Amino acid sequence: MSSGRAQRRPTNNKTLFDKVWERHLVVEETAEVPAVLYVDLHLIHEVTSPQAFSELRERGLKLRRPDRTLGTLDHSTPTLPADANGELPYYTADTRTQVETLRRNAAEFGVRLLDFGSGARGIVHVIGPELGATQPGMTIVCGDSHTSTHGAFGAIAFGIGTSEVGHVMASQCLLQRKPKRMAIEVEGELGKGVSAKDVILHLIGAIGVEGGTGYAIEYRGSAIRGLDMDGRMTLCNMSIEAGARCGMVAPDDTTFEYLKGRPLAPQGADWERAVADWRTLVTDADAAFDRVVEIAAADIRPSITWGTHPGMGAAIDASVPSDDSAQSNRAREYMGFAPGERLIGHKIDVVFVGSCTNGRISDLRSAAAVLRGRRIADGVRMLVVPGSDAVKRDAEAEGLHDIFRAAGAEWREPGCSMCIAMNGDLVAPGQTAVSTSNRNFEGRQGKGARTVLASPATAAASAVAGCIADARAF
Amino acid sequence: MQPITRITGQTLVLNDENIDTDQIIPARFLTTTTRTGLGKSAFHDWRYDAQGNERADSVLNSDAAKSAGILVAGRNFGCGSSREHAPWALLDLGFRAVISSEIADIFRSNSLKNGLLALVIDPARHAELMARPGIELVIDLQSQTVTGPDGWSASFELDQFAKRCLMLGVDQLGYLVHQEAAIAAYEQRVALGKLLGPTKKICEFVTQS
Numbered sequence: 001m002s003s004g005r006a007q008r009r010p011t012n013n014k015t016l017f018d019k020v021w022e023r024h025l026v027v028e029e030t031a032e033v034p035a036v037l038y039v040d041l042h043l044i045h046e047v048t049s050p051q052a053f054s055e056l057r058e059r060g061l062k063l064r065r066p067d068r069t070l071g072t073l074d075h076s077t078p079t080l081p082a083d084a085n086g087e088l089p090y091y092t093a094d095t096r097t098q099v100e101t102l103r104r105n106a107a108e109f110g111v112r113l114l115d116f117g118s119g120a121r122g123i124v125h126v127i128g129p130e131l132g133a134t135q136p137g138m139t140i141v142c143g144d145s146h147t148s149t150h151g152a153f154g155a156i157a158f159g160i161g162t163s164e165v166g167h168v169m170a171s172q173c174l175l176q177r178k179p180k181r182m183a184i185e186v187e188g189e190l191g192k193g194v195s196a197k198d199v200i201l202h203l204i205g206a207i208g209v210e211g212g213t214g215y216a217i218e219y220r221g222s223a224i225r226g227l228d229m230d231g232r233m234t235l236c237n238m239s240i241e242a243g244a245r246c247g248m249v250a251p252d253d254t255t256f257e258y259l260k261g262r263p264l265a266p267q268g269a270d271w272e273r274a275v276a277d278w279r280t281l282v283t284d285a286d287a288a289f290d291r292v293v294e295i296a297a298a299d300i301r302p303s304i305t306w307g308t309h310p311g312m313g314a315a316i317d318a319s320v321p322s323d324d325s326a327q328s329n330r331a332r333e334y335m336g337f338a339p340g341e342r343l344i345g346h347k348i349d350v351v352f353v354g355s356c357t358n359g360r361i362s363d364l365r366s367a368a369a370v371l372r373g374r375r376i377a378d379g380v381r382m383l384v385v386p387g388s389d390a391v392k393r394d395a396e397a398e399g400l401h402d403i404f405r406a407a408g409a410e411w412r413e414p415g416c417s418m419c420i421a422m423n424g425d426l427v428a429p430g431q432t433a434v435s436t437s438n439r440n441f442e443g444r445q446g447k448g449a450r451t452v453l454a455s456p457a458t459a460a461a462s463a464v465a466g467c468i469a470d471a472r473a474f
Numbered sequence: 475m476q477p478i479t480r481i482t483g484q485t486l487v488l489n490d491e492n493i494d495t496d497q498i499i500p501a502r503f504l505t506t507t508t509r510t511g512l513g514k515s516a517f518h519d520w521r522y523d524a525q526g527n528e529r530a531d532s533v534l535n536s537d538a539a540k541s542a543g544i545l546v547a548g549r550n551f552g553c554g555s556s557r558e559h560a561p562w563a564l565l566d567l568g569f570r571a572v573i574s575s576e577i578a579d580i581f582r583s584n585s586l587k588n589g590l591l592a593l594v595i596d597p598a599r600h601a602e603l604m605a606r607p608g609i610e611l612v613i614d615l616q617s618q619t620v621t622g623p624d625g626w627s628a629s630f631e632l633d634q635f636a637k638r639c640l641m642l643g644v645d646q647l648g649y650l651v652h653q654e655a656a657i658a659a660y661e662q663r664v665a666l667g668k669l670l671g672p673t674k675k676i677c678e679f680v681t682q683s
């Protein structure tokens with residue numbers, strides 16, 4: 001984090017990040033003080049907000065912009081439906097208390113809370129875009145590191161801690177130092193069976209889990225332009241797994257087409273004006289990045305992880321590395337992989353399709369395409385958890401839930417579920433899960449759980465095979 | 475917050491790199507609605523076995539750990555989630571500072587806001603600290619130096635604003651709230667409209683579309 005950086009570059013050499021950043025400067029940064037950056041949209045959920053509301057209450061402060069504060073319930077909520085009495089099966093009394101606390105806080109402070117029964121509830125990073133609340137050129141924050149997802153629309157979007165959640169509630173602003181800018185250029189055409197998840201796992205492997213620290217990433221190049229919005233969201237979602245502050249893709253016709261007609265997107269003449277403005281949100285031809293990483297799309301194969309952080313990955317048809325570093329040894333031991341073992345064929349116990357990384361409709365379609373007419377292997381448990389009420393409705397309208405159930409998978413209610421395992425959806429100690437989520441840290445899916453990160457297609461193929469499998473063979 | 479000018483403490487060394495926030499405080503302990511009492515769950519799965527007994531092989535359960543006030547850890551400490559529960563848990567466990575050769579952005583920002591000194595020193599100095607667990611260090615904020623036995627010392631970078639807040643014991647929320655005039659002027663200048671109508675309206679839209 002450097003200070004005293006020249007604030008305004010000449011107008012024809014700005015990056016997308018520069019342009020959006022400058023639009024939100026309330027007070028410019030100096031060596032002594034960070035910038036005061038305005039926040040257009042603050043997303044909140046039940047886990048990282050209660051202490052911030054308490055802080056506001058203790059200081060007698062109000063929520064400054066209720067019309068820019070959108071809340072949902074997702075992290076610790078059950079994914080099984082309510083019982084006959086309408087009671088939700090909360091995992092613990094604490095998880096119920098968290099949900100009830102956000103309800104109370106939302107009522108007291110005026111937060112727009114998308115509760116159970118609203119038809120609009122879902123994982124915080126799934127609902128923002130699908131409602132059209134997430135828009136190009138915005139600044140979007142949330143007490144959740146995967147807020148980087150929203151960068152897919154050309155927004156500056158990043159995760160913040162609970163103290164900062166309080167800052168935004170009280171002032172609608174944050175104190176920020178401008179990060180450096182990195183371009184990741186992926187040129188060419190993606191190979192058969194290579195999804196956005198494979199691209200980002202490959203990229204994290206290439207730059208490392210701290211390779212993005214201190215940077216805002218812009219994903220560029222023909223392979224990125226070719227991704228649909230769901231794919232771009234998957235990509236930006238995992239920017240934080242490379243340590244980056246945020247990830248962005250410049251808005252284009254794909255973006256506008258996705259947003260048009262969404263409930264909270266501009267309508268009518270406002271829409272035309274907005275699109276004209278959004279078209280200016282591209283990196284200028286002469287803009288310079290602090291770092292440029294070039295990747296050939298043709299080099300990217302379907303990828304998964306074998307270790308205990310998202311950078312410990314490999315192409316699916318490769319083998320576990322056999323190097324003798326302390327980290328690799330520890331990771332292999334935790335994961336139950338032998339040095340040099342082929343990934344394909346490694347036995348698995350659980351498959352999870354869902355999360356803010358891969359819980360949108362195209363992800364479910366991709367898993368269903370593999371499962372159609374097939375059964376998951378004996379002894380494998382598979383959970384399919386839609387990212388939101390809307391995703392669930394769309395999936396059911398297409399009959400995807402029938403495909404999942406016929407295959408032997410469980411079709412659940414929306415939520416974070418096994419991605420973070422706070423709600424009782426757990427992987428048992430020692431079990432191996434192929435998961436479409438974003439973190440494979442030790443214990444992330446339950447104490448002693450072993451997580452292999454993968455795309456929805458790879459996850460579904462592995463469920464059928466009962467072991468890690470290459471979806472291209474299906 | 476208490477003003478901090480200088481911290482003296484013994485180090486505890488965790489050799490691993492990339493220690494993520496799920497290790498520092500596993501997600502299942504995030505179901506709290508307060509900031510307090512998280513120390514007992516810090517590094518839970520490293521400190522306790524499946525039966526909930528203290529693991530004798532964990533350095534975090536050693537006598538040295540009980541008296542340590544400064545954590546020295548491998549590169550990229552605090553990566554992963556934005557949970558502020560991580561610095562809350564470390565503070566509650568008795569740590570006042572964390573030193574590494576690289577610290578994840580959000581963790582560092584969260585830590586400094588809570589008076590946990592998350593400090594980055596150069597890799598060579600860091601390697602020397604990693605090799606000498608249990609030594610006493612003095613962290614001096616004004617001079618931005620860490621000093622140890624036998625004339626050992628290292629300097630660290632610190633954002634000038636964060637430094638001032640730490641040394642004066644003021645928090646950033648107060649500073650931001652005082653920017654109200656500039657914030658209101660900004661909203662006027664960019665003609666910022668309303669984004670979200672009432673919740674009922676949002677839900678109507680959704681179910682209609």
Ligand code: SF4
Binds near residue numbers: 074355357
């Ligand atoms: S799905 Fe997982 S990563 Fe995404 S918001 Fe929920 S817990 Fe966080």
